[in-house]
Amino acid sequence: MVELRTERRYQRGAPALKEYEMNKLARWGLTMPATIAVVLLLVIPVVLTIATTFGEAAGPFSTYTAFFKSGFRMAVLYRTLQVALITTGIALVVGFITAYVIAQMPGRLKSIMIVAAVFPLLTGVVVRSFAWLIILGKNGIINNALMSVGLIGEPLSMLYTQGSVIVAMVYLFVPLMILTLVGVLEGIPRDLIEAATSLGARPIPTFLQVILPLAAPGLIVGAVLVFTGSFTSYATPQLLGGEKQMMMGTFLYQRAMVTFDWVGASTIAAIMVIITIGVVLIMSRMARRLNPMAV
Template structure:
């Protein structure tokens, strides 16, 4: 009765193919004025030349640090909110999700106000006499990690929250009743059972951090080049299509790699426990 005709899919499929899939493949195989295969030659060069390797390393490193930070801060928020009986818990959850609706540019600009040479944190340090001059905070790794943590923490909270909410609180009580400490209950019961949520959080946060442009551009400056800022420079500034496409390939593979590894890791873990 309710057999819907497949032609309803047609506009969508045509759109995805013409507007996304074909241009993406063409970007790798045939950038303008670049002969086929050159993108892969450039890809190979980038994986061996120290300049590009440093940028790949920084993207991977800062991306992983951000991911771990978001998990360490996001899981406790998700856990406390999921287990809270307070009538304000919903409000706190909304406050954690709200930043996702707000422009990344606006959120990142806040760190310039805080970390800039005349910013609040520098003024606080000199005001308290901790240092004669405000330390350089902006355009450092720290600034980039803080900025990316702010942007992607809500994603970690949502993913962990839906996972923790599915863990029956009765299991916590059972473990506690059998004599486990609260810390042990958290590590041996709640955390392993929320592993799927942690994997989703890792994938989303790392994918965001490894491809973020706004943060390294505004908070990292020229000293903290990452793959995203390089891709933009190759594409829109120096117009080096082979390098731009190769950078895009590296960036995509990096995201796939970390997402694949994190789900493998969690599968190994859940077998153990």
């Protein structure tokens, strides 16, 4: 009886090993379609796009020197960086506070609040940018309200400013930040905060020395999401910034689709890719300094 059982167990063990081998094959097989798609549709086009920028008659880096010498182009780059960094900064603060409050809530309310925070993501970027057009416009809600109360005599021009672009972008990206941070903050054990408190840490040192470092990985992921999103955004600066507030995204579109300067557009694209990668690297280094556990 006993022998029979061990034999059966042995037989059950053997195919398990084979299954594992198959798994290895299957793993390759299953990741192949996605890998091929990414290489064909993303890696090759990006490489080709960037390659064209080095093929100019005036020298391989001529388009880049031209870009960095042009005051107008540098102003666009500077403005884009500024808007993206300010947006990221505001989104970090607003998102962190909101996420912190949500993370403390009891289960049911928490789910409702998360759904509420994420709800705007269900509509398109263009629709959400349009909403701000209605709010901030000459005949918009704010101007009408202020005029009817009599606080201002004539409508304020809030649209087509850097402020209007930033406001709309913060609104666009805060849900991403909240979503990222709620998960991270929920993952911080209550015991750690209690341990810090029992050791004499007041609320602010507890926040700075325990909560913030432990939330760092989430803050970085959120910041990267918001920065890359706002740095490369097109619809929002197009709708709310107009010609005066041209950013890299809108500038690239203009180069490619209005002046048909494909090499110029590719150069802009290459610079955007490099800056994005650079910022991501800087941010992850900052995270590691705050929390050596962070990736």
